[in-house]
Amino acid sequence: MSSDLEQTGLPEGIQEIFRLDGQRAIVTGAGSGLGRAIALGFAHFGADVACLDVDVEGASATEAEISKLGRESLTVGVDVRDWESVLSSAREVEAWADGGVDIAVNVPGINRRKPVLELEPEEFSEVLDVNLRGLFHCAKAYGGLMVPNGRGRIINMASIFGLVAMERQAAYAASKGAVVQLTKVLALEFAPHNVLVNALAPAYFTTPLVRQIMEDRDWYEDVVRRVPQGRFGEVWEVVGPALFLASRASSFVTGTTLLVDGGWTAA
Ligand SMILES: NC(=O)c1ccc[n+]([C@@H]2O[C@H](COP(=O)([O-])OP(=O)(O)OC[C@H]3O[C@@H](n4cnc5c(N)ncnc54)[C@H](O)[C@@H]3O)[C@@H](O)[C@H]2O)c1
Numbered sequence: 091m092s093s094d095l096e097q098t099g100l101p102e103g104i105q106e107i108f109r110l111d112g113q114r115a116i117v118t119g120a121g122s123g124l125g126r127a128i129a130l131g132f133a134h135f136g137a138d139v140a141c142l143d144v145d146v147e148g149a150s151a152t153e154a155e156i157s158k159l160g161r162e163s164l165t166v167g168v169d170v171r172d173w174e175s176v177l178s179s180a181r182e183v184e185a186w187a188d189g190g191v192d193i194a195v196n197v198p199g200i201n202r203r204k205p206v207l208e209l210e211p212e213e214f215s216e217v218l219d220v221n222l223r224g225l226f227h228c229a230k231a232y233g234g235l236m237v238p239n240g241r242g243r244i245i246n247m248a249s250i251f252g253l254v255a256m257e258r259q260a261a262y263a264a265s266k267g268a269v270v271q272l273t274k275v276l277a278l279e280f281a282p283h284n285v286l287v288n289a290l291a292p293a294y295f296t297t298p299l300v301r302q303i304m305e306d307r308d309w310y311e312d313v314v315r316r317v318p319q320g321r322f323g324e325v326w327e328v329v330g331p332a333l334f335l336a337s338r339a340s341s342f343v344t345g346t347t348l349l350v351d352g353g354w355t356a357a
Contacts, residue, residue, distance in 0.1 A: 107338040111136030114187040115231035115336070118170060118179075118228050119197030121148025123297030124247065124328045126256040128195055130155055131329030132336065138162035140183045145196070170198050170224030173231075180231040190239040193336045196225045199246045199265075203258040203302060204323060214261045221265035222272070231274055233281065245335045246273045250293045250351045266291075270347050272325045277345030286344040288335045293351035295323040318353030 115132050119125030121143030129139045132210060133156040141156070143149035146167040156163035164186050168179040183191060199221045204212040225246055236242025251259050252266030269289060276287040294300055294313055300322075303309045331350045334340050349355055 100116070101142040108333055109136050110193070110333075110337060113137045113192040115139045115193035116142060116183055116191055116232055117197065118142040118168065118232075119195075119199070119247070120152045121145040123299060124292065124325060125195070126152045126294060127195035127325040127329055128197070128332045130159075131326070131333060132165070132193070132322040133159045133161040135333060135337075136161070138187075138308065140166060140195075142166045142168045142179055142183075149160065163248075168209055170196075171197045171219045171225055173227050176224075176227040178248075180235055183232075184235055187235075191232065191235045191305045193243045193245070194228065194236070194340060195245045195247070195332065195336070197245045198224055198228075199247055199249075199262075199299065201262045201299060203260075203262070204260075205258055206355065207304060208262045209260055214264075217261035218265050221262065222268045222348070225269055226272060229272070229287070233276065233280060233287075236282060236285045240284050242280075243336050243340075244276065244278075244280070244285065245332060246289040247345065248289040248291045248347055250275070250291050250354055252289070252291055252347065252348075254355055273347065274345045281344055286340065288340070288343060289318040289336070289347040290328065291332055291345075291347045291349045291351065292328060293317060293354045295325055295328065297325060316357075317351070318356065320324065321352065323350065323352060 115137045117125050120129040120141035129152050133139050138161050139156050141149040141152045150165040153165045154161040166179045169175045205329050246269050248269040249266040251263040252270040255263050271288040278303040331348050
């Protein structure tokens, strides 16, 4: 029998595979919602976290919470639509992250929920500029910090609407579908450098991004009816899936999109 087949033992430290002690993470979009929850969650599991956002006030509020946990943190203003801005943020984080960046979570996203016949071409571009081009900028700049070091994790924020459709989501669904595909290409290109790239695909979570839906009773109830678990996700419920993709727990996982959707897409 081959010796490979006899390797049934678990590795040393298996009980620590979700820990991020000593790691340096970049969370772009850390000023609000899911990005803020992920930044704080990673800090609770031992990571130092650079908080990037176009909303500098929001990012520095997250930084303050992380510092209270005894972890190192940093606020960097960045507009992901602007390549020069993302490059300059990468330089700032590189100087901070002595020994290299281990994790980058690319979160920023916006939406313009309108039927196609009412959606202006400029609005379509606005969504694509943040959700797709912005994410490409982040993956390129922060991935560029990891590849030469031969280690890293990238987590891209997609959505269930990258995989299934819904009315009034033309720009958003197009952008998130592209994020799913971009994630696969990045995974293929970066795997030889031990940089693993995956995406998260949440259904609705209670954040400022979905205020429009939460404030419209009929719309809200229509959404909830589509979720087998019968509710929106709470922001903290994205932390576990993100932690899985950031940690040693997912050391043989790349190019995948992890659904966090209360069963929406199982139906
Ligand atoms: N909330 C949900 O129900 C839900 C569901 C699926 C996917 N998502 C995705 O999760 C991500 C976060 O959503 P959220 O609900 O936490 O939204 P949010 O509005 O609470 O947070 C988004 C953050 O991104 C930042 N941002 C926006 N444009 C930016 C730019 N140009 N440059 C830098 N930062 C920018 C905002 O300032 C904000 O801090 C998005 O990609 C969204 O599409 C959210």
